Amino acid sequence: MSTFETIDDAGLALRIRDARERVLLCAPGFGDPVSAALIDAHGRLGRARVVVIVDGTAQAARLGYGHFDAVGQLSQAGVAIRVEPGLRLGTLIVDGQGWCFATPPLLVDATMEKAVAPNAMCLMPAQVEALARAISPPAQPFKEGQFGPAAQPEIGAVTAKPEALASVQAALQADPPQQFDIARKVNVFNAFVEFVELSLVGTELTRLRVALPRDLLLAVSDRDTRERLTTSFQLIDPGATIGREAKEIRQAVDKLRKVHTRVLNPYGSITLRSNRQRLEAAVAAVQVQVAAFAGTVKNRLQKEIDHSRKQLVQSVLPGLKAKPPEALLAGVVGKPTVEQITRWIDRQLDQAFPKVDDIVSEMRLVLTIKAVTFEMLKEPKFQAGVREAYPDVDFDKPFSEFTAARSTLQPSLEGLGR
Numbered sequence: 001m002s003t004f005e006t007i008d009d010a011g012l013a014l015r016i017r018d019a020r021e022r023v024l025l026c027a028p029g030f031g032d033p034v035s036a037a038l039i040d041a042h043g044r045l046g047r048a049r050v051v052v053i054v055d056g057t058a059q060a061a062r063l064g065y066g067h068f069d070a071v072g073q074l075s076q077a078g079v080a081i082r083v084e085p086g087l088r089l090g091t092l093i094v095d096g097q098g099w100c101f102a103t104p105p106l107l108v109d110a111t112m113e114k115a116v117a118p119n120a121m122c123l124m125p126a127q128v129e130a131l132a133r134a135i136s137p138p139a140q141p142f143k144e145g146q147f148g149p150a151a152q153p154e155i156g157a158v159t160a161k162p163e164a165l166a167s168v169q170a171a172l173q174a175d176p177p178q179q180f181d182i183a184r185k186v187n188v189f190n191a192f193v194e195f196v197e198l199s200l201v202g203t204e205l206t207r208l209r210v211a212l213p214r215d216l217l218l219a220v221s222d223r224d225t226r227e228r229l230t231t232s233f234q235l236i237d238p239g240a241t242i243g244r245e246a247k248e249i250r251q252a253v254d255k256l257r258k259v260h261t262r263v264l265n266p267y268g269s270i271t272l273r274s275n276r277q278r279l280e281a282a283v284a285a286v287q288v289q290v291a292a293f294a295g296t297v298k299n300r301l302q303k304e305i306d307h308s309r310k311q312l313v314q315s316v317l318p319g320l321k322a323k324p325p326e327a328l329l330a331g332v333v334g335k336p337t338v339e340q341i342t343r344w345i346d347r348q349l350d351q352a353f354p355k356v357d358d359i360v361s362e363m364r365l366v367l368t369i370k371a372v373t374f375e376m377l378k379e380p381k382f383q384a385g386v387r388e389a390y391p392d393v394d395f396d397k398p399f400s401e402f403t404a405a406r407s408t409l410q411p412s413l414e415g416l417g418r
Helices: 009-017 032-045 058-063 068-076 125-135 162-174 180-190 214-219 223-227 241-260 273-322 338-352 356-361 380-389 396-404
Strands: 023-026 050-054 081-083 090-094 097-101 120-122 139-143 146-150 193-201 209-211 232-234 262-264 268-272 364-370
Touching: 009 023, 009 032, 009 090, 023 032, 023 125, 032 050, 032 068, 058 162, 068 081, 068 162, 090 125, 097 125, 193 241, 193 273, 241 273, 262 380, 268 273, 273 338, 273 356, 273 364
Parallel strands: 023 050, 050 081
Antiparallel strands: 023 090, 090 097, 097 120, 139 146, 193 268, 193 364, 209 232, 262 268
């Protein structure tokens, strides 16, 4: 017998079916083949000779430590289930032999469905008996020929009630685990790519518009101002220097997107996860540029806004002087003077025009990174799109390794009997 062995669910089931005296299994969880073998052993050896300890929580099932249906099948067959929440070690004792084995979750590794490398160690006879006593302590003798109650086991001291197991099963039905083979694909892609969003906010200065009161709109007289009006007023002159500088920043962000991201329609933009530091460094450089622009543009922006206001006042003043609106006339005595009209216009513009500090404070470049989602991966075009976006990246190697360890559907309990 080798020291190292390969044990998966099928291997566990095979060893359990060979049992003639006892079976002690401690594991976070297991699948249908193991459940069927334990039910068989329970029928052949008796309740006291089959000990099963599992994690017993919905979280363990969602991580892929076995399939919780298998635990429910044991319970329905009358096999006592002891629970140890958080259990991650695997131990199997069959008659006088024993093994410790790794139990990686199916969410990241298919070892327990089909092991392809050594993942277990055989135990020495002394180790087997020591573990057996720790798992299922014998009754303690208190005088010759008579025994008292058994000592407390070191693990799995609580026997799960059927209703408690049913409650976990109901929780898993309401929020079922992911399909583990698909979830592992998600992990593979997450190791390579992630979604990226770059949002440049507050630099579209020449597109800033303010809604003007109807009385002012109707009073605009000169052609240049009318060209900047629809139902609102263009705040900054399109030819202003700060507009050109803001455009240069937007061009820098566009270049950043072109170099560091790939557009994957209709999903969004992606980047190589291994190049995140390079992307973040490039984004940080442009963020410095945005911050510097915001720091220097404040005074110039105020001048541009003041210039626009002055232009607007000069444009509407003649029309308001010729035909003052009711809102203006209601606040003066007699015919309004030019000074009164000008102050009235200023008050209307104070309400309509934004504060420079508010405009500058919104200038920023935001980087948002998101992982590949389970739902995204189910789209048939996604994987092909990623490969096409990065033709020089060897995606085939991790996927060929994944395919070799792909999860398969659990076999039915039918036909797995002895």
